Amino acid sequence: MTQTYSNPNVRQDVWPDVARIPSAIKAKAGAPIAGTLFRAAVRRLPVSVQLPDGSQLGKGGPEMVLRDPDRFYARIANGGLIGLGESYMAGEWDAPDLAALMTVFASRVSQLIPQPLQALRGMILPQQPRRERNTEANTRNNISRHYDLSNELFAEFLDQSMSYSSALFDSLDVSSFEALEPAQHAKIDRLLDLADVGPGTRLLEIGTGWGELALRAARRGAQVYSVTLSSEQKELAEQRVAAAGFADSVRIELLDYRKVQGSFDAIVSVEMIEAVGFEFMPEYFRILSDRLAPGGAIGLQAITIGHERMLATRNSYTWVHKYIFPGGMIPSAELIAEQSALNGLTVENRMAFGQHYAQTLRLWDEQFTRNAAEVGRLGFDETFRRMWHFYLAYSRAGFAAGYLDVQQFQLRKAKGNH
Structure with a gap:
């Protein structure tokens, strides 16, 4: 043909x-x-x-x-x-x-x-290709296709904290890109508070990002074990940890969350649950519960979607799957609560702040557009730049319209629950 x-x-x-x-x-x-x-x-x-x-x-x-x-x-x-x-x-x-x-x-x-x-x-x-199901065999490639694009690319639109998740602003009247870094710190600090992270806390972080949360936890006196499937993120996160003087407090490993062993006082995971996939949600929550010590808390940040919409689209294959996040699935708050309860975890606190994500994405998109020439010099062609602009605008629209939300959850394991 x-x-x-x-x-x-x-x-x-x-x-x-x-x-x-x-x-x-x-x-x-x-x-x-x-x-x-x-x-x-x-x-x-x-x-x-x-x-x-x-x-x-x-x-x-x-x-x-x-x-x-x-x-x-x-x-x-x-x-x-x-x-x-x-x-x-x-x-x-x-x-x-x-x-x-x-x-x-x-x-x-x-x-x-x-x-x-x-x-x-x-x-x-x-329909979603079987090769993109988030089995242990596939997940590393799925994650790598997005997060291993280039640390330099992400630096062109993220703030100095290199945080790639929704910020939490003091006010939604945000005009300056400089407002992003303190708002990212506010988001991280609230999650660490939800997980009761302080001096001596044994903290598991599922999804390292570029290390900002691990650094802020270490500054509180926690011992941090962080796992990621992105070799690019691991390399830069370790450099940042060493430069800040916390190499003895933070250990980062290239490891699937399903392979983590041991017991932790607290667990924090920021917008990693969207990469789990619907069929693996029960296993994800079982592992959270198994790794958490009795009485421990989890600070979980998740993009969410309405429950009926999630059920209707959970097997869909979208533009975002094909070009941005292979194998992903956005959960509903109801699914998170249901799976938590089935695994001995209680939702003690929940806060939704979707409009903050719309503002975060706006600032990222504006910064990306300002730095388009530099992105081109990094080797990303015009088609990629149009793709990335569409991704940021498409995502922002979902939050601005209320179709998507982002929420922080505090999950607690009962003291007698082994």
């Missing part, structure tokens, strides 16, 4: 599904239907969709410039939201304020597709 390619600036060897125009029967036959559904949906929305002939759809609002409708519709027909993201990566559509546009879509996600077609989503849309 002769392949048809889209943007000649997209490298076919690196981005095959972005460079290639879908040519399967599903794409060809479905494109007119996708076009009809899309146009019908946006006519009802507070957006402004600009078409190549100069006409406009929508009730007015954040702008979407649709440069190549036929290719856009073919991608939507072929892959749903995966096609939406790939079409953006290919430059077939654009938006002056991408996050604002995506927020409108995210806030009306249940209205965009007619209910009868939503029921067929499992038959129509791609």
Whole structure:
């Protein structure tokens, strides 16, 4: 079959599904239907969709410039939201304020597709590949595909703490990137407080990041054992720990959380649970309980989604799975509470702060855009930069619309519970 390619600036060897125009029967036959559904949906929305002939759809609002409708519709027909993201990566559509546009879509996600077609989503849309299930054999590769991209890349949009999770601001009226680092420290300190971390605490951290939480725990006098599956993160985190003079207080190991042994007074895990996968949630909570000493506490930070939405989408394969986080699944607060209870853990404290994540992502995206030229010099091409901007804006929209939330949980193991 002769392949048809889209943007000649997209490298076919690196981005095959972005460079290639879908040519399967599903794409060809479905494109007119996708076009009809899309146009019908946006006519009802507070957006402004600009078409190549100069006409406009929508009730007015954040702008979407649709440069190549036929290719856009073919991608939507072929892959749903995966096609939406790939079409953006290919430059077939654009938006002056991408996050604002995506927020409108995210806030009306249940209205965009007619209910009868939503029921067929499992038959129509791609399913998660078995190679991305978070088994012990697969998880290292899944994590590496994201976190081992380049420490230098992440440094181009994260603050000095190198914290890659939601910050906790004093106020949502955030204008300066400089507000990010103290807000990240506030988030970390609250989690350490939830886990009762202090002098002499034996702390297990599941998911090291670049070491900021381990450092702040060590400054409290804790003995920290931190595990990660990212070799890049481990290397930089160890350098930061040594430079701060805490090499005797912090040990970082390249290890799957399922292989951790021993007993700990406290456990902290920040936005790592999203990489566990639905089928492995029972095992994750069993290990939390097994590793926690009686009377101990856990500080858990998790991105969450509504329970019914989680059940409906838990096996879905999305653009985020394909390009950003292979094998991931966002849990609901109900699932966390249920699995905690089944494993002898009680939820004693819970705080939701999703709008803080929207602000965190805004600051990251603005910083990434400011440093786009430097990101290019690091070897990341325009398609990657469009992908990363879409990822940050897409994620921000989820929190801004309330489709996603982020929560901190305090879990406690009873003193007599061995």
